[in-house]
Amino acid sequence: MALNDAIPLTRGELLLVQDADAVPAPDILRMLVPHFRFPRCAAVTGNPRVVDRNSFLAKLQSIEFSSIISMLRRAQRIWGRIMTMSGVVGIFRRQALFDVGLYSPEMATEDIDLTWRLQLRHWDVRYESRAVMWMRVPQSFSGLVRQRRRWALGLSQVITRHGRELLQWKHRRFWPVLVEANLSVIWAYTYVVLTAIWLASYLVGYPPVGVSPIPNFWGMLVATMCLLQLATGVLLDNAYDRDLKKYFFVAVFYPLVYWILMAVITVITAPKGLTVNRQKRRVTLWKPVRE
Helix, strand or coil, X not given: CHHHHHHHHCCCCEEEEECCCCEECCCHHHHHHHHHHCCCEEEEEEEEEECCCCCHHHHHHHHHHHHXXXXXXXXXXXXXXXXXXXXXXXXXXXXXXXXXXXXCCCCCCHHHHHHHHHHHCCCEEEEEEEEEEEECCCCCHHHHHHHHHHHHHHHHHHHHHHHHHHCCHHHHHHHHHHHHHHHHHHHHHHHHHHHHHHHHHHHCCCCCCXXXXXXXXXXXXXXXXXXXXXXXXXXXXXXXXCCHHHHHHHHHHHHHHHHHHHHHHHHHHHHHHHHHHHCCCCCCCCCCCCX
């Protein structure tokens, strides 16, 4: 709501939006601005890098932002559609913001919603890995849970609000992003439900056959592929973050522990987003303080 009040007061053609506690690299505008030579370019998001790596969770998130987020955006840019403009760093064409009606305060992740609405209007949204923004991340377990609850709620909201429109043929370039977003939610429910069945079976004295949350051959194969993806992301972003490789030792916990936490959070939080179209005048969830 504060952004929506401030944007009409601006005069510049390009507007850089960043989190208040983030610090941009000195050359960030040199990397972002040239994209706007193309008239259809509405926005460019930069490369968020974790600056406060004091805790185990912060180290894990520094690997995540390189491999799961940065690498994913590289792939999405090839498809031509991006899941989200990072709220921590993004530069916008002022005209495009007004074209889609600015931010939606009732959305838990207003950055995802704005990104989808821009692309629904056939604006081009881009990712620039060289535009580095140093940001802070949650250091405590409770802070991380609150942040990921908001992310899960926001993804559920945008799928609910925009999913049907995105199925139209004219938006077919967005389909890979839409499929990936839905599969991530479906995977979380599949994992949690099967794990619950596994536990219940043991409790009643009937050990299950063929389903187990404990990694077996296929589970370890998936975990190995995840580690290879994490390593690839670290190598790609090493050019902008020279200390990143030192924290790769925590990557093994990503498929073994982190996935479980994210799946549980998604299962608990996602259903709340299904009512977003009846909450257009409510702010659903404030951003938590990064503690």
